[in-house]
Amino acid sequence: MDVNAIRQQFPILNQNVNGHPLVYLDSSATSQKPLSVISAMEDYYKFDNSNVHRGVHTLGNRATDKYEGAREKVRNFINAESASQVIFTRGTTTSINTVAYSYGRSNLTEGDEILITPMEHHSNIIPWQQTAKATGATLKYLPLQSDGTIDLVDVKEAITNKTKIVAIMHVSNVLGTINPIKQIAQIAHENGAVMLVDGAQGVPHLKVDVQDLDCDFYAFSGHKMCGPTGIGVLYGKxxxxxxxxxxxFGGEMIDFVNLYDSTWKELPWKFEGGTPIIAGAIGLGAAIDFLNDIGLENIEEHESKLALYAMKQLRTIDGLTIYGPDDRAGLITFNLNDVHPHDTATVLDSEGIAVRAGHHCAQPLMKWLDVTATARASFYLYNTEEEIDRLVDGLNKTKEYFGDVF
Incomplete structure (x- = not known):
């Protein structure tokens, strides 16, 4: 895997920020986009711009072919059995909400339980809070180990015949924890529950096979995997x-409309009301091509090496606390003594280093960690060990700047 060659495909990385070469360590929030993705979307608007499915003219047919072609690329990428199981949405949040509203509110009653974890992103907490309130079901939290991992013994104790939905993230956007989704899904199914996976941080970095995981629903976003914003996927059995x-409800998702009643199209189109996100889907398809060319196994290996190197280097900094397990995905969340993470991120930005600071849409997890916020450096296929060295230098400068708290 030639990282230098890969970096040439990302023009945004070739710039100075605040007088320094940009070091982008915020891919867990959104990844950068390669030229092939930008070009695919540009070509659609230049040459094929038309609505899909509804017309018989040439532009409409070309647009439809590209849109549905992108769906097939997603199907293959996650190894879904059929393209009809791939629903295009606005992103992970919309995908989870679709399941919570459509499946959850129709299948839950008082006394039923929804099981999630304290590490979840708000997008996988709030929809279930609202579903529980609407149905009378109980929202239940799986305990975490001290390092932020899940123990399958706890899973077996927590999932009972009252459990109807288990909703857990594949990879934590704060701790980097890679959760044992396949084993949890098996336990859920043994007890008659369905399993939803928040794959926002999983699909960009791991080879995902939804049939092997045997999850019932899997949700993810395009913008975290080199694709455009505003496009996501809901996979379901x-x-x-x-x-x-x-x-x-509206256009595109209907079969027949009468004055007082209507019928819906078959899957997947019954869930894609209105003009779909055509350019976004085409861009997502191009991103999948790009990732496939590099190989998810190569990306995972590269990120694992970066995470190990970063852990080793960051641990040389006195007063720096790292959160999460040693075995993790390619991100590290940390705090620097009593320096507020926003101040840490501001000093790093002055050095051209982009990291995320705040609660990362995971306030329950912040409370579990007993902090108000953290800083996070997240890595992707275009990052290097030299950039991690820059991060370490920047953190040492932060220590010098706030020397009175050390």
């Missing part, structure tokens, strides 16, 4: 999706 009602 066909028997579940077939029995779910749409959550958006």
């Amino acid at each position: 066909r028997e579940l999706l077939d029995n779910m009602e749409p959550v958006e």
Whole structure:
């Protein structure tokens, strides 16, 4: 894997920020986009711009072919059985909300339980809070180990015949924890529950096979995997999706409309009301091509090496606390003594280094960690060990700047 050659495909990385070469360590928030993705979307608008499915003219047919071609690329990328199980949404948040509203509110009653974890992103907490309130179901939290991992013994104790939905993230956007999704799904199914996976941090970095995981739903976003913003995917098992009602109504998702009643199209289109996100889907398809050319196994290996190197280097800094397990995905969340993470990020930005600071849309996890916020450096296929060295230098400068707290 030639990282220098890969970097040439990302023009945004070739710039100075505040007088320094940019070091972009915020891919968990959103990844950068390669030229092939930008060009694919530009070409659609230049040469094929038309609505899909509805027309018979040449531009409409070309746009439809590209849009549905992108769906097939997603199907292959996650190894779904059928392209009809791939629903395009605005992102992970919309995908999870679709399941919570359409499946959750129709299948839960008082006394049922929804099981999630304290490490979840708000997008996988709030929809279930609202679903519990609407149905009378109970929202239940799986305990975490001291390093922020899940123990399968706890899973077996927490999932009972009352459990109807288990909703857990594949990879923590704060701790870097890679959760044992396949094993949790098996335990859920043994107890008659369905399993939803928040894959926002999983799909960009790991080879995901939804049939092997045997999850019932899997949600992810394009913008974290070199694709554009505003496009995401909901995968679901066909028997579940077939029995779910749409959550958006209007054009595109209908079969027949009468004055007082209507019928819906078959999967996946019954969940894609209105003009779809055509350019976004085409861009996502181009991102999948790009990632496939490099190889998810190569990306995972590269990020693992970066994480190990970063852990080793960051641990040389006195007063720096790292959160999460040693075995992790390619991100590190930390705090520097009593320096507020926003101040840490500001000093790093003055050195051209972009990291994320705040609660990372995971306030329950911040409370579990007993902090108000943290800083986070996240790595992707275009990052290097030299950039991690720059991060370490920047953190040492931060220590010098706030020397009175050390």
